[in-house]
Amino acid sequence: MDRQPTHAGQLRRTRTSQGWTLIEQLMVLAIVAVLVTIALPSMGNVLARSRLQSAQMDLMAGLQHARYIAVSKGLPAVFCPSRDGSDCVRTSRWENGWLIGMDRNGDNHPDQSAIVTGPHAPAGMHVRSSVGRYRVRFHPDGSAAGTNLTITLCLPGRDAKALNVVVSNAGRVRGERASEAQTMACIGRT
Numbered sequence: 001m002d003r004q005p006t007h008a009g010q011l012r013r014t015r016t017s018q019g020w021t022l023i024e025q026l027m028v029l030a031i032v033a034v035l036v037t038i039a040l041p042s043m044g045n046v047l048a049r050s051r052l053q054s055a056q057m058d059l060m061a062g063l064q065h066a067r068y069i070a071v072s073k074g075l076p077a078v079f080c081p082s083r084d085g086s087d088c089v090r091t092s093r094w095e096n097g098w099l100i101g102m103d104r105n106g107d108n109h110p111d112q113s114a115i116v117t118g119p120h121a122p123a124g125m126h127v128r129s130s131v132g133r134y135r136v137r138f139h140p141d142g143s144a145a146g147t148n149l150t151i152t153l154c155l156p157g158r159d160a161k162a163l164n165v166v167v168s169n170a171g172r173v174r175g176e177r178a179s180e181a182q183t184m185a186c187i188g189r190t
Contacts, residue, residue: 051122051155052125052153052163055121059118060173062079062098062116066100070138070140071141071142073140074140076137078102078108078136079100079137080136081093081097081135089134092130094151095127097121099118100115100116108135121153125153125155126155126156126187130147133149138171142170143170148168149167151164152183154183157187161183162178162183162186163176164177
Protein backbone atom coordinates (compact mmCIF):
# COMPACT_ATOMS: atom_id res chain seq x y z
CA MET A 1 0.00 0.00 0.00
CA ASP A 2 1.14 3.51 -0.70
CA ARG A 3 1.72 5.74 2.27
CA GLN A 4 1.66 9.51 2.10
CA PRO A 5 2.64 11.97 4.80
CA THR A 6 -0.15 13.96 6.46
CA HIS A 7 -0.08 17.39 8.16
CA ALA A 8 1.07 16.17 11.54
CA GLY A 9 3.79 13.91 10.20
CA GLN A 10 1.59 10.84 10.42
CA LEU A 11 1.39 8.42 7.56
CA ARG A 12 -1.96 7.95 5.92
CA ARG A 13 -2.87 4.84 3.94
CA THR A 14 -4.38 5.27 0.54
CA ARG A 15 -6.82 2.79 -0.87
CA THR A 16 -5.45 0.46 -3.47
CA SER A 17 -7.51 -1.84 -5.61
CA GLN A 18 -8.49 -5.09 -3.85
CA GLY A 19 -9.40 -8.50 -5.31
CA TRP A 20 -7.88 -11.03 -7.64
CA THR A 21 -6.72 -10.40 -11.12
CA LEU A 22 -7.86 -12.58 -13.98
CA ILE A 23 -4.37 -14.08 -14.27
CA GLU A 24 -4.36 -15.05 -10.59
CA GLN A 25 -7.78 -16.66 -10.90
CA LEU A 26 -6.71 -18.66 -13.96
CA MET A 27 -3.57 -19.86 -12.18
CA VAL A 28 -5.60 -21.08 -9.19
CA LEU A 29 -8.03 -22.89 -11.50
CA ALA A 30 -5.13 -24.54 -13.35
CA ILE A 31 -3.59 -25.76 -10.09
CA VAL A 32 -6.95 -27.10 -8.87
CA ALA A 33 -7.51 -28.88 -12.20
CA VAL A 34 -4.10 -30.58 -11.96
CA LEU A 35 -4.75 -31.70 -8.37
CA VAL A 36 -8.20 -33.07 -9.25
CA THR A 37 -6.75 -34.95 -12.23
CA ILE A 38 -4.18 -36.55 -9.96
CA ALA A 39 -6.66 -37.40 -7.17
CA LEU A 40 -9.58 -38.83 -9.18
CA PRO A 41 -8.09 -42.19 -10.21
CA SER A 42 -6.99 -43.02 -6.67
CA MET A 43 -10.35 -41.86 -5.34
CA GLY A 44 -12.09 -44.20 -7.80
CA ASN A 45 -9.99 -47.11 -6.52
CA VAL A 46 -10.86 -46.24 -2.92
CA LEU A 47 -14.57 -46.23 -3.79
CA ALA A 48 -14.26 -49.54 -5.69
CA ARG A 49 -12.49 -51.13 -2.72
CA SER A 50 -15.21 -49.83 -0.41
CA ARG A 51 -17.96 -51.29 -2.64
CA LEU A 52 -16.22 -54.69 -2.63
CA GLN A 53 -15.77 -54.67 1.14
CA SER A 54 -19.40 -53.71 1.70
CA ALA A 55 -20.65 -56.51 -0.59
CA GLN A 56 -18.29 -58.96 1.14
CA MET A 57 -19.69 -57.98 4.55
CA ASP A 58 -23.29 -58.37 3.28
CA LEU A 59 -22.50 -61.86 2.02
CA MET A 60 -20.75 -62.87 5.23
CA ALA A 61 -23.64 -61.54 7.32
CA GLY A 62 -26.12 -63.51 5.20
CA LEU A 63 -24.15 -66.72 5.60
CA GLN A 64 -23.79 -66.20 9.34
CA HIS A 65 -27.53 -65.54 9.57
CA ALA A 66 -28.28 -68.79 7.72
CA ARG A 67 -26.02 -70.68 10.12
CA TYR A 68 -27.71 -69.02 13.09
CA ILE A 69 -31.13 -70.08 11.77
CA ALA A 70 -29.99 -73.70 11.49
CA VAL A 71 -28.49 -73.79 14.97
CA SER A 72 -31.24 -71.83 16.74
CA LYS A 73 -34.16 -73.68 15.10
CA GLY A 74 -32.51 -77.09 15.12
CA LEU A 75 -33.34 -77.52 11.41
CA PRO A 76 -31.26 -77.39 8.23
CA ALA A 77 -30.99 -73.98 6.56
CA VAL A 78 -30.08 -73.21 2.95
CA PHE A 79 -28.17 -70.26 1.53
CA CYS A 80 -28.36 -70.12 -2.28
CA PRO A 81 -28.22 -67.77 -5.29
CA SER A 82 -31.52 -66.56 -6.75
CA ARG A 83 -32.64 -64.65 -9.82
CA ASP A 84 -36.19 -63.85 -8.73
CA GLY A 85 -36.02 -63.64 -4.94
CA SER A 86 -38.28 -66.65 -4.47
CA ASP A 87 -36.37 -69.75 -5.61
CA CYS A 88 -32.80 -71.04 -5.74
CA VAL A 89 -31.01 -71.41 -9.05
CA ARG A 90 -28.25 -73.82 -9.93
CA THR A 91 -25.57 -71.34 -10.91
CA SER A 92 -22.23 -70.07 -9.70
CA ARG A 93 -23.32 -66.46 -10.33
CA TRP A 94 -24.65 -64.58 -7.29
CA GLU A 95 -25.07 -61.04 -8.69
CA ASN A 96 -28.89 -61.16 -8.58
CA GLY A 97 -29.01 -61.77 -4.84
CA TRP A 98 -29.48 -64.78 -2.62
CA LEU A 99 -31.98 -66.56 -0.40
CA ILE A 100 -31.86 -67.87 3.14
CA GLY A 101 -34.43 -70.18 4.65
CA MET A 102 -35.07 -73.36 6.57
CA ASP A 103 -35.16 -76.56 4.57
CA ARG A 104 -37.49 -78.89 6.47
CA ASN A 105 -38.14 -81.25 3.53
CA GLY A 106 -34.47 -81.62 2.49
CA ASP A 107 -34.90 -80.46 -1.12
CA ASN A 108 -32.04 -77.89 -0.88
CA HIS A 109 -34.50 -75.02 -1.40
CA PRO A 110 -35.69 -72.68 1.34
CA ASP A 111 -39.20 -73.33 2.62
CA GLN A 112 -41.49 -70.67 1.19
CA SER A 113 -42.82 -69.71 4.61
CA ALA A 114 -39.53 -68.30 5.90
CA ILE A 115 -37.40 -66.81 3.14
CA VAL A 116 -34.94 -63.99 3.70
CA THR A 117 -33.61 -62.37 0.53
CA GLY A 118 -30.21 -60.79 0.07
CA PRO A 119 -29.37 -57.73 -1.98
CA HIS A 120 -28.32 -57.61 -5.61
CA ALA A 121 -24.63 -56.97 -6.10
CA PRO A 122 -23.71 -53.38 -6.96
CA ALA A 123 -23.77 -52.56 -10.67
CA GLY A 124 -20.84 -54.04 -12.57
CA MET A 125 -19.71 -56.32 -9.74
CA HIS A 126 -19.13 -60.02 -10.44
CA VAL A 127 -19.90 -62.50 -7.66
CA ARG A 128 -18.83 -66.08 -8.48
CA SER A 129 -18.78 -69.23 -6.37
CA SER A 130 -16.39 -72.12 -6.68
CA VAL A 131 -17.16 -74.67 -9.38
CA GLY A 132 -19.68 -77.33 -8.44
CA ARG A 133 -20.93 -75.64 -5.27
CA TYR A 134 -24.13 -73.69 -5.84
CA ARG A 135 -25.49 -73.44 -2.31
CA VAL A 136 -24.63 -73.91 1.32
CA ARG A 137 -26.67 -76.19 3.54
CA PHE A 138 -26.11 -75.53 7.22
CA HIS A 139 -26.96 -78.39 9.58
CA PRO A 140 -28.43 -77.96 13.08
CA ASP A 141 -24.94 -78.36 14.58
CA GLY A 142 -23.71 -75.38 12.47
CA SER A 143 -21.64 -77.41 10.04
CA ALA A 144 -21.85 -77.09 6.27
CA ALA A 145 -20.87 -80.50 4.95
CA GLY A 146 -19.49 -80.79 1.46
CA THR A 147 -16.52 -79.08 -0.06
CA ASN A 148 -15.43 -75.66 1.10
CA LEU A 149 -17.30 -72.90 -0.71
CA THR A 150 -15.46 -69.84 -1.95
CA ILE A 151 -17.40 -66.88 -3.33
CA THR A 152 -15.24 -64.31 -5.11
CA LEU A 153 -16.32 -60.68 -5.57
CA CYS A 154 -14.62 -58.46 -8.15
CA LEU A 155 -15.09 -55.30 -10.20
CA PRO A 156 -13.79 -55.87 -13.74
CA GLY A 157 -11.87 -52.92 -15.12
CA ARG A 158 -10.84 -51.69 -11.66
CA ASP A 159 -7.53 -51.98 -9.87
CA ALA A 160 -9.31 -52.99 -6.66
CA LYS A 161 -8.29 -56.51 -5.71
CA ALA A 162 -10.97 -59.19 -5.58
CA LEU A 163 -12.25 -60.43 -2.23
CA ASN A 164 -13.39 -63.88 -1.13
CA VAL A 165 -15.94 -65.20 1.30
CA VAL A 166 -15.09 -68.74 2.38
CA VAL A 167 -17.36 -71.24 4.14
CA SER A 168 -15.58 -74.25 5.62
CA ASN A 169 -17.06 -77.71 6.20
CA ALA A 170 -17.33 -76.82 9.88
CA GLY A 171 -19.56 -73.88 8.91
CA ARG A 172 -17.03 -71.17 9.69
CA VAL A 173 -17.48 -68.05 7.53
CA ARG A 174 -14.50 -65.83 6.87
CA GLY A 175 -13.42 -63.11 4.47
CA GLU A 176 -10.06 -62.85 2.76
CA ARG A 177 -8.31 -61.35 -0.22
CA ALA A 178 -8.58 -63.36 -3.41
CA SER A 179 -5.49 -64.80 -5.05
CA GLU A 180 -4.41 -63.53 -8.45
CA ALA A 181 -5.83 -66.68 -10.10
CA GLN A 182 -9.18 -66.22 -8.35
CA THR A 183 -9.27 -62.56 -9.39
CA MET A 184 -8.59 -63.47 -13.03
CA ALA A 185 -11.29 -66.17 -12.96
CA CYS A 186 -13.79 -63.74 -11.45
CA ILE A 187 -13.25 -61.03 -14.04
CA GLY A 188 -13.32 -63.64 -16.82
CA ARG A 189 -9.69 -63.63 -17.96
CA THR A 190 -9.01 -67.33 -17.55
